Amino acid sequence: METKVLHIKENLKKPEYFVYIILAVMFTVAVIASPGYLQRAHMSGLLKTASFLGIAAIGQTFAILLGDIDLSVANTITLGNVLGAQILMGSDANLGKAFVIILLAGILIGAGNGFGIRYLKLDPFIMTLGMSSVIEGVFMIYTQGAPKGKTSPFMSSLCRSAGTGVVTGVFLIWIVLVVIAIFVMKKTTFGRNVFAVGANKTAARFSGINTTKIYFIVYIISAVLAIFAGFLLVGYTGTSYLDVGVDYNDNSIAAVIIGGTAVTGGRGGYLGTLAGVMLMVMLVDFLTIVNISEAGRQMIQGGIIIILLLLYNRDKASH
Amino acid sequence: MTKVLKLMKEEKFKYKYSGVIMAYLFLVLFMVFIGMFDDSFFTGRNLSNVIYTAFPLVMVSFGQTICLLTHGIDISLGMILSLSNCVCIVLMKPDEPLGWVTGVAAALVTGMVCGLINGILIGRFRLAALIVTLSMSTVYGGIALYLLPMPGGSIHKGFAKFLRGKLCGIPVVFFLLLIVLVIVRAVLNQTPLGRKIRAVGGNYAAAYATGIDAVRTKIIAHMLAGLLSAVGGVFLAAYMYSGDPTIGSSYSLRAIASSIIGGAVFSGAVGDVLGTLAGVVILTLINNMLNLLGISSYFQFLLQGIIIIAALALGSLKNVNR
Amino acid sequence: MAEEILRMSGIYKSFGGCKALTDVDFACNRGEVHVLAGENGAGKSTILKILAGLFEADRGEICLKGEKVKIRTPRQSQDMGIAMVFQELTLVGEMTVEENLFLNMEPVRFGVVDRKKIRRQAETVMEQYGITIDLDAIVCRLTVAQQQMVEIIKILLHDPELIILDEPTSALARKEVEKLFQIVRNLIEKGKTIIFISHRLEEVFEIGDRVTVFKDGERVDTKLVSEIDTDELIRMMVGRSLQNIFPPKNTQITEEVLFEVKELTGKALQQVSFAVRKGEILGIAGLQGHGQTELMNAISGLYPLEKGEIRMKGREIKVKNAKAALKNKIALVPSDRKTEGLMLGLPVRDNLALCSLGRRARMGVISASKEKAYIDHSVKSLSIKVFNVNNPVASLSGGNQQKVVLGKELGIDPDVILFHEPTRGIDVEAKNEFYNIMKNLAKQGTAVIMCSSDMMEVIGMSNRVAVMYEGAVTQILEGEDITEENIMRCAMGISV
The missing domain is CATH 3.40.50.300 (P-loop containing nucleotide triphosphate hydrolases)
Incomplete structure (x- = not known):
């Protein structure tokens, strides 16, 4: 077992590319094994689910590139979902209002995380976990435990595929964000600075990078994207649920790690995460098809992260 | 008295116990404050209630303090509590005279095995403690859900009666708590193992150079933490008369907060379970106070989050200034 | 002729293609203070780390008291009576002096650390070599010089014969250096042998009996300190005039x-x-x-x-x-x-x-x-x-x-x-x-x-x-x- 693990690891020189081979293999197997896999409705659904996770995973990729993590993603998504539905109340007239409030809430959460990490000197893990319970308190008070409201026609239309294609509005939004995210990571000074801070915070500071600013921007990006993922989910779920975001912490982290971004920071990127997102969505889809229980799903999802950590980062990671 | 004063002036004493003393000072002031506000606070009934609510958190927090001492952390302790809680209920034979033995023993072993797995992943494979225990937390939660899909089951009546019973008007668990406190404190402060744990946490390279098996030390620390969390899980099974696969979810974060309030630090080697105990009581009393004041449970969610962040921030800032 | 306690011959060591030591011979007599001098990266630390079991030589042999030995781990080196005080200190800052001294070798009584015995042993050693330090002090609150003393007491507990000090004076003020030298003299008096790395020339003359100069991974020469002067020592260290x-x-x-x-x-x-x-x-x-x-x-x-x-x-x-x-x-x-x-x-x-x-x-x-x-x-x-x-x-x-x-x-x-x-x-x-x-x-x-x-x-x-x-x-x-x-x-x- 030991030698086998090492052997596989040797071949994973570039996990962010290798993951596409896994994806291709899994896709082929799935297509062969289940006849209806390529059907329009199924593919459209798959890509739609991937979009929500994919949008949330952009922020998570940034956070993990910094060598941190954002554990407030899940509850931020729920907050976006709850706020969205309750403000929209089924009418497109409220779209503008919902958009502004949700954007502000996202910025507030991200800035809060940044503040806690940089000025209160809290470990990012702890800070975002604490923020998570604050957000939970907020949406519990807001909904009094029973979320109300519902989607508007426009939000629903974003989740319906146009004509006979598999492409939905949310999918298009995701693709646009993918292009922007990859561009920002690879081609801009901000992207380079994120990698630099993630690789070596002290050296980054010595090189004149304003690390505090980088932290704030990254966590604001993460929170804003997560809260909008939750908002978009309103169109998908129709109404809002208090546990709509629950799985997104584990799944977004798993997608990023599958995609080859190192948990120690400074290595990886969204290209890998993209494949990671598709793999996670296919896996969840598969588990639903074979009708596995919630218990089994949790075990598999948690286990996958551990196995991947063992494969990718065995000698690199340390707390 | 002069001896005590002299001791308090000593540098070693100040360094080791400043956090603990602060925690107790705060605790006493806080209790006086609540006592003035509410007459029902210092009633035996309320105080026993506080002990019952605090007990499982004390166990998990002691475990967390041990992990923090090694410069580690274990986010999965809450879910280890859930899992051992379910194991205990599932294997319990409520109708046999000694039917509680298998359940309790299996639960404790479960806790240790979970700790062992965490310890191996963190110590041997050198994975980041936070992310590993976060993921393992999902796995343990899944297993708990598999064993007991819905809250329920039943407990051995005699066993529950014992744990909920009183001795001279004081809850039995209070004595249990004191025993655990004495043992854990002795292990951490008086034995070679305790010194190794702190050495590994304080300066890994130095500990290694001294020939300490750092991997083994970390594994043992996580096993102890798992075992203590399992004790909490067993108690909750008896206290609630049933099992619940999600009962532990909020414990991990609160345990970290209690440890930090009690003077432990994230950077390892510093901390004392005596302080952690004060930390737990403070957090429990805040809850107790919010209940007595009749604040809605939704607001309590929010306040708890803010209080925990504030407490942890105080801890971190104090550590930075050190 | 003094008794030779240590002889290392033909030691060769490279780190990933970069030569650190090329066929170095080095010998040390019982009861002397042997100073190793040379520029940064000349190989002084490397050869001593081989002796302490931190690195393993690629080639060459080590004789201790006339017997050929193999040293692979720090533990083996320790057991043979060799002890090294490192440049980077190996203490746990958050713990007390006493806790550090006996780390991983605590005497146990009824499963509990026997603190009385620890204090007795530590005090005996301190008295023997004229060192004073508060056993209850927290290590990170001590000065660098005091921490170094703790490190020295720690190795003395093992009663080693050969003590290696790796640039012990680099962070010390003059007064502290004098104190350290006094302890070194006490150690010599008690029959210990000391290898001392220094980059300060005047120290070579102050404390050393013999000096060995290293340059670019080779041993230049070994001389009796009494037979050379500063100029000659510099010439040996630099090997060419400064202009080059x-x-x-x-x-x-x-x-x-x-x-x-x-x-x-x-x-x-x-x-x-x-x-x-x-x-x-x-x-x-x-x-x-x-x-x-x-x-x-x-x-x-x-x-x-x-x-x-x-x-x-x-x-x-x-x-x-x-x-x-x-x-x-x-x-x-x-x-x-x-x-x-x-x-x-x-x-x-x-x-x-x-x-x-x-x-x-x-x-x-x-x-x-x-x-x-x-x-x-x-x-x-x-x-x-x-x-x-x-x-x-x-x-x-x-x-x-x-x-x-x-x-x-x-x-x-x-x-x-x-x-x-x-x-x-x-x-x-x-x-x-x-x-x-x-x-x-x-x-x-x-x-x-x-x-x-x-x-x-x-x-x-x-x-x-x-x-x-x-x-x-x-x-x-x-x-x-x-x-x-x-x-x-x-x-x-x-x-x-």
């Missing part, structure tokens, strides 16, 4: 002041003032921990100043953080390239480009062509040996890594460049290249400030030397006055 490693100093220095600091005051700095003239290199010297690091960092915006002004070509500038310093064209090559200089895991390209990213970007978007031109230019002008600029910088040799740090800083076209320990841990050839680069920068009109703990380097490179003591510049030496003795005197607070 260091380029000739620039003589065309104008009176034009490029850069000036006035009364810089901070927590560890006291009214530091100096000026750098066009064409010169200003050296900063002093014993470790007398404010040099803080001074370098303060000028680069990394250390908060309480008072003082920084003037560039007569104009006052404010550097409230590193970014502002870079904007004002002040660059720093920090002392530790691994933690402060480089992102080891990132490509050479990303590292080189980092400080000056904004210069090749429009609205935050980096121009690929401009960047390529810049990288090519840097690699070529600094002759960085790199196969592909997309490889991680960690894959380069120490010298090339250091050039990347420099290249990164040169990207901003600095008017002032600070070098902090510029040649630490790089080989002689790379040092030479570095010195030439520094000199050329000075010649081209950049103000060059070099802070180094390597005395030879300071003497060989600087036109003037500012010596620091307790956070203040005690004296600025010039021309003929730049001698090792003068620098040492100033560094100890004695005026010349």
Whole structure:
């Protein structure tokens, strides 16, 4: 077992590319094994689910590139979902209002995380976990435990595929964000600075990078994207649920790690995460098809992260 | 008295116990404050209630303090509590005279095995403690859900009666708590193992150079933490008369907060379970106070989050200034 | 003839193709203080670490008391009666002295640590060798000198025969050094043998019986201390005259002041003032921990100043953080390239480009062509040996890594460049290249400030030397006055 693990690891020189081979293999197997896999409705659904996770995973990729993590993603998504539905109340007239409030809430959460990490000197893990319970308190008070409201026609239309294609509005939004995210990571000074801070915070500071600013921007990006993922989910779920975001912490982290971004920071990127997102969505889809229980799903999802950590980062990671 | 004063002036004493003393000072002031506000606070009934609510958190927090001492952390302790809680209920034979033995023993072993797995992943494979225990937390939660899909089951009546019973008007668990406190404190402060744990946490390279098996030390620390969390899980099974696969979810974060309030630090080697105990009581009393004041449970969610962040921030800032 | 306690013969060791020791013979007699001298990276520490079991020699054999032995782990070395006090201390700062002393060898009584026995044993050893220290003190609250004592007591508990001290005096003040030497003498009296690494020449004569000089991974010679003088020792260490490693100093220095600091005051700095003239290199010297690091960092915006002004070509500038310093064209090559200089895991390209990213970007978007031109230019002008600029910088040799740090800083076209320990841990050839680069920068009109703990380097490179003591510049030496003795005197607070 030991030698086998090492052997596989040797071949994973570039996990962010290798993951596409896994994806291709899994896709082929799935297509062969289940006849209806390529059907329009199924593919459209798959890509739609991937979009929500994919949008949330952009922020998570940034956070993990910094060598941190954002554990407030899940509850931020729920907050976006709850706020969205309750403000929209089924009418497109409220779209503008919902958009502004949700954007502000996202910025507030991200800035809060940044503040806690940089000025209160809290470990990012702890800070975002604490923020998570604050957000939970907020949406519990807001909904009094029973979320109300519902989607508007426009939000629903974003989740319906146009004509006979598999492409939905949310999918298009995701693709646009993918292009922007990859561009920002690879081609801009901000992207380079994120990698630099993630690789070596002290050296980054010595090189004149304003690390505090980088932290704030990254966590604001993460929170804003997560809260909008939750908002978009309103169109998908129709109404809002208090546990709509629950799985997104584990799944977004798993997608990023599958995609080859190192948990120690400074290595990886969204290209890998993209494949990671598709793999996670296919896996969840598969588990639903074979009708596995919630218990089994949790075990598999948690286990996958551990196995991947063992494969990718065995000698690199340390707390 | 002069001896005590002299001791308090000593540098070693100040360094080791400043956090603990602060925690107790705060605790006493806080209790006086609540006592003035509410007459029902210092009633035996309320105080026993506080002990019952605090007990499982004390166990998990002691475990967390041990992990923090090694410069580690274990986010999965809450879910280890859930899992051992379910194991205990599932294997319990409520109708046999000694039917509680298998359940309790299996639960404790479960806790240790979970700790062992965490310890191996963190110590041997050198994975980041936070992310590993976060993921393992999902796995343990899944297993708990598999064993007991819905809250329920039943407990051995005699066993529950014992744990909920009183001795001279004081809850039995209070004595249990004191025993655990004495043992854990002795292990951490008086034995070679305790010194190794702190050495590994304080300066890994130095500990290694001294020939300490750092991997083994970390594994043992996580096993102890798992075992203590399992004790909490067993108690909750008896206290609630049933099992619940999600009962532990909020414990991990609160345990970290209690440890930090009690003077432990994230950077390892510093901390004392005596302080952690004060930390737990403070957090429990805040809850107790919010209940007595009749604040809605939704607001309590929010306040708890803010209080925990504030407490942890105080801890971190104090550590930075050190 | 004294009894030979240790003989190492034909020791060869390389680290990934880089030769550290080539067929070195080394012997040591019982009851002597044997000093190892040589430049940084000459191989002194390496051979002793082999003896202590931290490294394993590729070839060669070790004889202890006439018997051939194999040493693979620190434990084996310890069991044979060898003990080493490291440069980096191996204590746990959060624990007490007593806890540290007996770490992992605590005597146990009824399952509990027997503290009475610990105290007895520790006190016996302290009494025996005339060391006093509070056993209950928290280690991180002690001074470096006291921590060193703890480390020494710790090894003495094992009652070793051969004690290795690796640059024990580098962080000590004069008084503390004397105390340490007294303990060394006590140890010799008790029949121990001591191997002592030092980079301070006067210490060789003060404490040593014999001295062995290392250079470039080879043993130059072993001499009785009583038979040589300072000049001969320097000749042995350097192996060639100073002119050959260091380029000739620039003589065309104008009176034009490029850069000036006035009364810089901070927590560890006291009214530091100096000026750098066009064409010169200003050296900063002093014993470790007398404010040099803080001074370098303060000028680069990394250390908060309480008072003082920084003037560039007569104009006052404010550097409230590193970014502002870079904007004002002040660059720093920090002392530790691994933690402060480089992102080891990132490509050479990303590292080189980092400080000056904004210069090749429009609205935050980096121009690929401009960047390529810049990288090519840097690699070529600094002759960085790199196969592909997309490889991680960690894959380069120490010298090339250091050039990347420099290249990164040169990207901003600095008017002032600070070098902090510029040649630490790089080989002689790379040092030479570095010195030439520094000199050329000075010649081209950049103000060059070099802070180094390597005395030879300071003497060989600087036109003037500012010596620091307790956070203040005690004296600025010039021309003929730049001698090792003068620098040492100033560094100890004695005026010349």
